[in-house]
Amino acid sequence: MxxxxxxxxxxxxxxxxxxxxxxxxxxxxxxxxxxxxxxxGDITEADLTWIAARIADERGARGAFFLALxxxxxxxxxxxxxxxxxxxxADARLRTELLWRxxxxxxxxxxTHRRLFEFVMSEWDAFKVSLPYLGAPSQILExxxxxxxxxxxxxxxxYLCCLPEYAADQQAVTGLLALxxxxxxxxxxxxxxxxxxxxxxxxxxxxx
Numbered sequence: 001m002x003x004x005x006x007x008x009x010x011x012x013x014x015x016x017x018x019x020x021x022x023x024x025x026x027x028x029x030x031x032x033x034x035x036x037x038x039x040x041g042d043i044t045e046a047d048l049t050w051i052a053a054r055i056a057d058e059r060g061a062r063g064a065f066f067l068a069l070x071x072x073x074x075x076x077x078x079x080x081x082x083x084x085x086x087x088x089x090a091d092a093r094l095r096t097e098l099l100w101r102x103x104x105x106x107x108x109x110x111x112t113h114r115r116l117f118e119f120v121m122s123e124w125d126a127f128k129v130s131l132p133y134l135g136a137p138s139q140i141l142e143x144x145x146x147x148x149x150x151x152x153x154x155x156x157x158x159y160l161c162c163l164p165e166y167a168a169d170q171q172a173v174t175g176l177l178a179l180x181x182x183x184x185x186x187x188x189x190x191x192x193x194x195x196x197x198x199x200x201x202x203x204x205x206x207x208x
């Protein structure tokens with residue numbers, strides 16, 4: 001399915017507000033960065049109640065879609081509380097979707113950032129399943145750099161995690177991680193060092 005236009009996005013969100021249930025093919029097509037960004041543009045605080053209900057009830061691809069759609073509301077107290085409680089009981093796959101919305105909160109405590117990074121490292125195979133959201137291996141480095149430039153400072157570390165073993169140009173990834181290791185942001189530098197050691201340490205060479 002091609003990328004939706006702004007008008008198509010408004011029409012789709014209106015249908016979702018009315019209770020429309022996306023097909024599996026639509027979920028797959030809509031849960032990608034370019035399309036979900038357009039759909040999010042029509043989400044307002046008035047949508048909080050029905051989106052919160054979908055986040056509470058849905059799992060799998062459907063849950064991932066509604067979590068991605070909820071980004072404009074992620075710092076609302078009701079959504080923050082719901083995300084935190086769901087993270088405590090969700091399986092590893094759903095947690096990989098929940099963590100993106102938790103990280104939208106610029107006031108997230110440092111300890112929570114550390115806990116989420118530890119989760120990513122311990123559930124790496126589950127985390128990798130979410131990476132096509134940002135793009136194909138040939139696209140993800142550019143997409144990650146764009147998101148790093150746009151997102152709140154505390155969220156930048158998660159985009160570094162999207163690159164090892166997935167980005168097509170692993171040599172460029174090691175260069176970016178090496179640069180991040182020198183960042184004034186202590187946690188970002190810590191994440192970069194851990195990724196370098198885990199994926200490129202012990203004499204291993206990145207793929208070209």
